[in-house]
Amino acid sequence: MGRTYKLLISGPVGSGKSTFIRNISEIPVVDTDVRSTINIGKEKTTVAMDYGLIHIDDDEIHLFGTPGQVRFSFMWEILSNGAVGFIMLVDSTKPSEFPKARQILDYVTSRTEIPFIIGATKQDVEPSWDIEFIAEYFELDVSLVKPLLAIDRISSLQFLEEFFETYLRKRR
């Protein structure tokens, strides 16, 4: 019989969280996107959460995506409650957003011991930071930073399955 897992997906604005969840979810994603009243580089922004669901074999994985803007930081705490894994997305072409990503990473990992991985999105866009440099920035082992093409369903599924098999399933 399968088990149920809750995963937290977070990252700064435009890092690909909503796209990632939309691309892998087996159900219509519950989104809370509204039109942004300030320029954030895109038309809409998530203000509460994204929610999606996927199965890997018999296991049921609930995906909870946070808003990316810092003023919604209270949702990081709310949504991380009960999460057993954490996927942090960073836009590899926007190093100016890395400090915000680090703030989220520190916030979540300092409150609970949770397996996490960084998904470096937009590695296919130039100029983007290499995985090694991103790992160095976050002071992490390079194995904890993986490339992710969030707009591609196959890439997103492979990324999730690898994280799941490596850090979650083996903990059974």
Place this chain on the structure above:
Amino acid sequence: MQNVEEKVKEVFDEVGAEVTGIRSMVLASLDGLPIVSNVESTEHKNRISAMVSALVALARRMGPDLKTGELEGVSVDFSDGKIFCYNIEDRVIMAVATQKNINLGLLNLIIPGAIEKIKGILSGG
């Protein structure tokens, strides 16, 4: 000549004068930015606006799933008070924090008029 903030604050004051037990009122954009509030601390005002936006967005999203139609408002009860959020023309949200023993009948009588005034103010009236 009064600006938007002053005009909306005047509406807030009118509501506060008519209904006993109003603690604070906030007008926020749908994406969680403060427009007008009578919450004193700026940091608090910003956080409240963001939280109100998240609450209303989630409630709005529940409507279709539970087949309850379009969102008109959200009310939340606490041990020491209540919060009412009103969706104004899908443009802005007005949140009202009250004491527990607020006269709900009176509040429900006064709020629609206040919302109409705010709509007028935001439309440049």
